[in-house]
Amino acid sequence: MSPLERGSAASNPTSSWVAGHYTDVGSFVPALGAPVVDLLNPQHGEHILDLGCGDGALTQVIAERGATVVGIDASPDLVRTAQSRGLDARLGSGEHLEFDEEFDAVFSNAALHWMLDADAVVSGVVKALRPGGRFVVEMGGFGNIAAVLTALSASMEKHGYPGTSPGQFYPTVQQYDRIATAGGLIDFAGELILRPTPLESGMASWLRTFRQGFLDHHGVPPERQELVIADTVELLRPALCDVDGNWFADYVRLRFTARKPS
Numbered sequence: 001m002s003p004l005e006r007g008s009a010a011s012n013p014t015s016s017w018v019a020g021h022y023t024d025v026g027s028f029v030p031a032l033g034a035p036v037v038d039l040l041n042p043q044h045g046e047h048i049l050d051l052g053c054g055d056g057a058l059t060q061v062i063a064e065r066g067a068t069v070v071g072i073d074a075s076p077d078l079v080r081t082a083q084s085r086g087l088d089a090r091l092g093s094g095e096h097l098e099f100d101e102e103f104d105a106v107f108s109n110a111a112l113h114w115m116l117d118a119d120a121v122v123s124g125v126v127k128a129l130r131p132g133g134r135f136v137v138e139m140g141g142f143g144n145i146a147a148v149l150t151a152l153s154a155s156m157e158k159h160g161y162p163g164t165s166p167g168q169f170y171p172t173v174q175q176y177d178r179i180a181t182a183g184g185l186i187d188f189a190g191e192l193i194l195r196p197t198p199l200e201s202g203m204a205s206w207l208r209t210f211r212q213g214f215l216d217h218h219g220v221p222p223e224r225q226e227l228v229i230a231d232t233v234e235l236l237r238p239a240l241c242d243v244d245g246n247w248f249a250d251y252v253r254l255r256f257t258a259r260k261p262s
């Protein structure tokens with residue numbers, strides 16, 4: 001059996017993806033990732049690892065700038081989609097990277113918050129980078145989707161699932177700086193960016209796409225999932241839906257760069 005047939009490489013059980021939903025409802029994720037590709041500034045001929053490449057939309061942008069890119073993701077469905085774009089995408093866990101001084105840069109957009117063992121991620125990144133190589137990241141940061149998580153937790157409790165944990169890691173700048181520095185990276189520079197993000201497909205679709213793994217992991221059967229989602233949407237309406245019916249997600253991004261010593 002090929003690794004893709006064996007199933008998810010994710011060590012985070014709340015991370016579960018259906019490529020079609022992700023590409024439709026989550027198309028804003030790579031679209032909003034353009035600034036972090038600019039920060040990466042990929043050069044012709046560079047060898048770059050896209051850590052948590054998802055469906056490969058940004059991997060492709062980096063490749064089109066002339067770099068040779070390897071994408072890695074824990075979701076078989078997303079890896080297949082990335083491969084169908086003609087990309088070198090591989091199934092693997094960001095907490096168990098097995099590269100050895102191969103890359104000029106490691107890039108990651110909207111993925112590291114799924115990898116709960118950040119020390120293991122940094123350790124694998126440091127090993128994967130050539131001396132002087134750079135680590136360029138955007139991920140959910142401290143306070144990310146706080147309203148969504150609060151409403152979802154209240155709705156879960158109402159439906160008989162109390163005390164659930166979101167299953168994601170949203171660090172402050174200082175927290176990731178400490179982790180990166182302890183892992184051997186230098187020149188850490190980061191910022192938190194408040195980014196209320198329009199959800200063209202609405203909040204219910206966002207929850208179905210991005211919190212499916214969470215609901216499955218907590219044993220919420222499909223017919224109850226819609227009730228949990230409907231109550232979450234109503235709790236969020238005053239905070240995240242404007243007078244014209246437009247929905248936003250209360251995203252906060254942590255964007256940072258660091259590098260391996262030369």
Ligand code: BEZ
Pocket residue numbers: 110113139140144145168210211251
């Ligand atoms: C995020 O990119 O911040 C995010 C994505 C899916 C679920 C929760 C947060």
